[in-house]
Amino acid sequence: MKHALPAFLLLLPACALFQRPPRPVHAPAAETAGVEFPLALPLDGRQVVGGTMLKAIQLAMDDYLPWDRKLPSGATPLQECLSRRESYDVAAAPGSEAIMYVSIIPNAEACDIGGPPILDVGANYVIDTRGWRILRVQQ
Template sequence: MKRALPALLLLISGCALFQRPPRPVHAPPSESTGVEIPLALPLEGRQIIEGVMLRAIQLAMDDYLPWDRKLPGDATSLQQCLARRESYDVAAAPGSDGIMYVSIIPNAEACDVGGPPILDVGANYAIDTRSWRILKVQQ
């Protein structure tokens, strides 16, 4: 029994390493009651992203900005801005042989903190859409 307790404690503390990605937050009913989803999406501004392209974009973004990435406590406002996915635009295009190219580009207006332009941020990915692996990253 004396040996089982340390093993059990070690096992329980090890479980903390296997965290699931966070689930999306849902608004409380008090906020969502007045929201109506239209039967058909408006044509103006609508974009259709095919499933293969969407999955390639998600794979690249999960690599570029992992959901569990922690910023240092002394992070600047620019670092905080660049740690948010909505601060980036994405361009994607299919290539040959099941390859999808994904470019993650900082949106210059999203992180306008009054400094010089952001030039050394972003990445280009080559994604294998058959095995869902990242073939190459160029930063």
């Protein structure tokens, strides 16, 4: 028991390594008072993404832009923009036998800061949908 406290104090900083992804922020009730759900989703612009495809996209995006990724100090506006998930479009398609192809593509309009086109950003993934593993990455 005498050595339990020092061992605990040594392990305590390691707990910081096991962080969970951030939880989504909910708006305060005062802000949402007038927000209503429609009887049905509008057909214009509606997209249905199957659960398998959604999970493959999430796996690829979590690898490409991890939630705990920190920007370097002095990051440029372009680096800041490219660190946000909403700056990308995603294309996904099923392959043969439990394979999903996922392409993460920068949205040219999202980071329009007046420079040359962004060519060396984005990635292609091959996802195993049985074991939920990344089989290949091409950047």
